[in-house]
Amino acid sequence: MTDVTILTENKKPGGGSKEVLLNLGPQHPSTHGVLRLVLEMKGEIVSRIDPFIGYLHRGTEKLAEDFTYTQIFPLTDRLDYVCPPSNNLGYAMAVEKLLGIEAPIRAQYIRVMMAELARISGHLLITGALPMDLGAMTVLLYTMREREMVMDLLEMISGVRMHTSFCRVGGVREDLPEGFTERVAEFCKVFPQRIADYERLIAKNRVFLKRTKDVGVISPELAIDMGLSGPNLRASGVDWDIRRDSPYEIYDRLDFNVIVRDGGDCYGRWDCRMEEMRESTRIIEQCMRDMPEGPFQVDLPQVAFPVDKELLQRSMETQIHHFELSAYGFKVPKGEVYVAIEAPKGELGYYIISDGSEKPFRMKVRAPSFVNLQALLGGATNMNYLADVIAMLGSLDPVLAEVDK
Amino acid sequence: MHQKIGERFDGRVLDGGAPDGMQTFLVEPDLIVEVCRFLKEDPELRFDFLADVCGVDHYPEENRFEVVYHLYSIPFIMRARLKCRAGDPPKVPTVTGVWRTANWHERETYDMYGIQFDGHPDLRRIYMWEEFEGFPMRKDFPLKGYKDAYNPFGEDIDAGGRDD
Structure with a gap:
């Protein structure tokens, strides 16, 4: 209400060129969480944006210094809460690298498949929410319907819809449940048609195109300089995907395309995500097809609970390990590691320094949304009006929980 | 890479080995901007992407604060890490002139550790509130x-x- 009064007051004769400060958020539906933007405006033209973040700051990194390595998994879930499995994956890989172990192949397949499901889940949210921010409500209802299917699949695997915490250091928590293969196959069969449906619904919508095409254009040089990564960078024409360029887990065995768009505008970022969902579906299909039988966890009693629970009754040694692991956690050798994965939002990096104890000495999360949000600070061309800022913000796809850590 | 750095900086940048397979260099605070610009602009390195800047507190050591930079070269697909021990009081020149993305990273490091970044255009708290x-x-x-x-x-x- 107050904002409106300021604007109308400004229309008085002689006041037309005065700058006004407009406060957008922290509680505003199009800020995708609790983000506050202070906009310097001349009429409806935005001359400067000053983002204020930190409303969701929970001190993940500080907490991690007081948690054992296994206890940190639920913390990573809550970074990018739209796609937790990929956060888990990055963290598990970092600790495994410090320990010098590798998860069994079957576990890697399960993790990659879950990370791709998460990517679909994250992209579905934003490809639906961007049109909704711009006034097209319908798409979100449909994308949410499919997102529910992904949630059901994740629930089937882990028992939880959102905060799965399914990865463990050295593997995953359990094997895939019975009947899962069929459910995934069913999903992979219907989903590409549904993507085509969304595109028929919105991709050629004139209003949507007017609001997003050639709006908020980020040049490749600026995108790299600003540290953008993931779909936001690829939509600016930079061909870089960690999954392909420095493959981790089993990505080198998979066949998928890296989607690159050269517009660098809001539409390009939206479209890039649409295509990526198709590729993710292909990856999931390949994972389910090629997944070998075998253990889902390393056979290392100091790090992982025994798979055969019967052993706990019979073997004293197993019991001791089990007790030590649940009471104190496991020790990680001294060292430091930086592991980056291609999360749905971009490069998700974990920098962990270990001092040889059960808890990390320092854990730094390189949160992609945090960096991507910086693109608002300036440099993007054709982003003049308040309405363009909304489109820009939506297309950058920040998840504020990850921005604020 | 460390050969090039050795030639260019003549032993003033120490080789920190590669503890996790990532080339690490130990840089003095007054050299950090020069080293960063060299790594970014050298045609055979081209570290054009600054992945991360973070602080580390080595309490209770002397000169306890350290700033760690993670770089990535998109054309040549390689990573490098720079470590910079800040003195007391902790002060490091900003690298925002080399990569604009350093802006928020350095603000975060300042907010969390109190490390001053000399020449930063807008060094305010970012997560915590101003009065904290x-x-x-x-x-x-x-x-x-x-x-x-x-x-x-x-x-x-x-x-x-x-x-x-």
Whole structure:
């Protein structure tokens, strides 16, 4: 209400060129969480944006210094809460690298498949929410319907819809449940048609195109300089995907395309995500097809609970390990590691320094949304009006929980 | 890479080995901008992407604060790490002139550790509010925080060894 009064007051004769400060958020539906933007405006033209973040700051990194390595998994879930499995994956890989172990192949397949499901889940949210921010409500209802299917699949695997915490250091928590293969196959069969449906619904919508095409254009040089990564960078024409360029887990065995768009505008970022969902579906299909039988966890009693629970009754040694692991956690050798994965939002990096104890000495999360949000600070061309800022913000796809850590 | 750096900086940049397969260099604060610009602009390295800047608190060591930079070269697909021990009081020149993305990273590091970045265009707190006192990621800052009107369960200020 107050904002409106300021604007109308400004229309008085002689006041037309005065700058006004407009406060957008922290509680505003199009800020995708609790983000506050202070906009310097001349009429409806935005001359400067000053983002204020930190409303969701929970001190993940500080907490991690007081948690054992296994206890940190639920913390990573809550970074990018739209796609937790990929956060888990990055963290598990970092600790495994410090320990010098590798998860069994079957576990890697399960993790990659879950990370791709998460990517679909994250992209579905934003490809639906961007049109909704711009006034097209319908798409979100449909994308949410499919997102529910992904949630059901994740629930089937882990028992939880959102905060799965399914990865463990050295593997995953359990094997895939019975009947899962069929459910995934069913999903992979219907989903590409549904993507085509969304595109028929919105991709050629004139209003949507007017609001997003050639709006908020980020040049490749600026995108790299600003540290953008993931779909936001690829939509600016930079061909870089960690999954392909420095493959981790089993990505080198998979066949998928890296989607690159050269517009660098809001539409390009939206479209890039649409295509990526198709590729993710292909990856999931390949994972389910090629997944070998075998253990889902390393056979290392100091790090992982025994798979055969019967052993706990019979073997004293197993019991001791089990007790030590649940009471104190496991020790990680001294060292430091930086592991980056291609999360749905971009490069998700974990920098962990270990001092040889059960808890990390320092854990730094390189949160992609945090960096991507910086693109608002300036440099993007054709982003003049308040309405363009909304489109820009939506297309950058920040998840504020990850921005604020 | 370390050959090139060795030639260019003549032993003033120390080789920190590759503890996790990532080339690490130990750089003095007054050289950091020069080293960064060299790594970014050298045609055979081209570290054009600054992935991350973060602070580390090596309490209770002398000169406890360290700033760690993670670089990535998109054309040549390789990573490097720079480590910079800040003196006392902790002060490091900003690299925002080399990569614009350093802006928020350095603000975060300042907010969490109180490391000053000389020449930063806009060094304010980013996560904590402006009136907040102390730097929460420091090792001597209690996990529960300090007791005040908003935090009745925090530790007593007099009991803790607060030094700022």
